[in-house]
Amino acid sequence: MGDTPGTSTGTEPTLEEQIAAYQREFQDLDPQVEQIVSALSRLNRRMNVAYGRQTAALGITNADWEVLKALVLSGAPYRMGPSDLAKRLGLTPAAMTHRIDRMVAEGLVTRERDESNRVRVIVELTPAGREKWLEAMRLATVFEGDLLQDLSPAERTALGEVLIRLLRRVEHAQPDAGGRLSDLD
Amino acid sequence: MGDTPGTSTGTEPTLEEQIAAYQREFQDLDPQVEQIVSALSRLNRRMNVAYGRQTAALGITNADWEVLKALVLSGAPYRMGPSDLAKRLGLTPAAMTHRIDRMVAEGLVTRERDESNRVRVIVELTPAGREKWLEAMRLATVFEGDLLQDLSPAERTALGEVLIRLLRRVEHAQPDAGGRLSDLD
DNA sequence: GATGTACTCTTCAGCGTCGAAATTTAGCTT
DNA sequence: AAGCTAAATTTCGACGCTGAAGAGTACATC
Incomplete structure (x- = not known):
């Protein structure tokens, strides 16, 4: 089975690999932006998996x-x-x-x-x-406490503040997604 | 229609209202943690709505x-x-x-x-x-550039770094969610 | 060289969601 | 008071996804 570059085996690439690949295919990409956005996506996905396990454990x-x-x-x-x-x-x-x-x-x-x-x-x-x-x-x-375990109080404050700022921007930009929202926090 | 407290009309509460409500119902809640986690969730939801509009526009x-x-x-x-x-x-x-x-x-x-x-x-x-x-x-x-518009270069660097740290923690903790992942970045 | 075993993909039945039509009730108009 | 319009909920048909069973192919072992 070829380990030839370009023959993916379906395993998830690391974030760095992924960003490098996108840059190869799309030169205008800002790696800084992509890093933030992709990390947000992945983080959220992992969180949902964790929540899913917990609810399943509760029946x-x-x-x-x-x-x-x-x-x-x-x-x-x-x-x-x-x-x-x-x-x-x-x-x-x-x-x-x-x-x-x-x-x-x-x-x-x-x-x-x-x-x-x-x-x-x-x-x-x-x-x-x-x-x-x-x-x-x-x-x-x-789970959430565990997730944020490595962050100092100052980092938590800073992170919370920045996220709220982003949220405000995006919620103001798309007033309500046409009425129905797609998920719950 | 009653505006009586406790009779929700289905509109989404602000993040602050939501956290306050959770605190009333669950005293052990750490508002700091909750703010980060909920903002992450909401942010991701809004992003997905935005991406959905874009793909729909492309047919x-x-x-x-x-x-x-x-x-x-x-x-x-x-x-x-x-x-x-x-x-x-x-x-x-x-x-x-x-x-x-x-x-x-x-x-x-x-x-x-x-x-x-x-x-x-x-x-x-x-x-x-x-x-x-x-x-x-x-x-x-x-869209992504627009989302991060208000963040200074230093803030972007810091945010990217913190998110990667969180991601590493959660990806290390749940090696692969049992094989299948739930979404793509 | 035949058979067993593992792997890849497809088919099938069941469930959750959507969009639209149908049903029931409230409130307004004449 | 009868009928009309609007609103809330349920019913119905279609579609996507899941889990499990089925079909086809390659490889190893005897």
Whole structure:
């Protein structure tokens, strides 16, 4: 089997290799910019893998976790309508219906019609659902602390500040992606 | 419609609101860590939305673009086998078969049996596919430059360095996510 | 030289999501 | 009060991905 350059075996190249390859194919590339952007992508991908493992260990899916997060974030009685949830999670209402079906079956949320406005439906977190969220949160914070372990307090502050600056720029530039967002934090 | 606290309308909270809400529900939260992690998530989400718009403007999908990137990264003759591509993109071989079907129909790649080893299939980038990649790259670099516009050279260097450090930590900790990766940079 | 074994790719059934149509209810207009 | 319009949710058909089973090819061993 050829180790000839140009015959990739499917293994992921290191970031440096990748940037070098892009530069060969596209001279205008700014390696500095590419390094930041690619590292952001890869970092996020790894984080999602880690979160996926954690939710799996708790017997739920990442999809479930997103819904739990949205409900907890909504505060006190932990209630939201399906379409609000859908907007929040970047799903169509149709997809939301099925997700809620599953989660009701799993006992994480309840679904009931709003008696004061019978068009609406109220999705409410169950105590079991809240407990799952809490467990997931505990695992997540352990992982996150571990991830940032090597950063000094000053570096953390600086990093947080720079990221917020980038975020502000991009959120201001694309006011809301047309209404639905694609993922949840 | 109640503006009662606790009755979310589905709009995304600001990062500050979100962190405050999490702190209310989970006292052990380190706001510093949470800020970094959440900003990373949101940033990545926005970036993906932006890339999605760009590929759509070019008449391809993000899925197509991922394949094009992998092939270009593989270098000179721009050839890879389906299973290598699948590993690289974090898909099952089954999904890869269908993606290649589509992309062959779109004229972005060709598929042929390897005559020297008839079990294998060779997917090769067409000139049209390479041109699409180039167009996407041009759009992407404009967006990326814009994103990092406000950062001084020193800040860019520092950010790149810190991100690489984080990446190294997480890539070392989870050697390869069990073989398949979930996304491409 | 035949058979077994490993590998690559494709096919198939199931699930989640999307886009659009259908259903149900609320509020407004005449 | 009847009908019309708008809004929230569910249902339906299509598509992409997964996991598992199936088909074809190469290599090794006997």
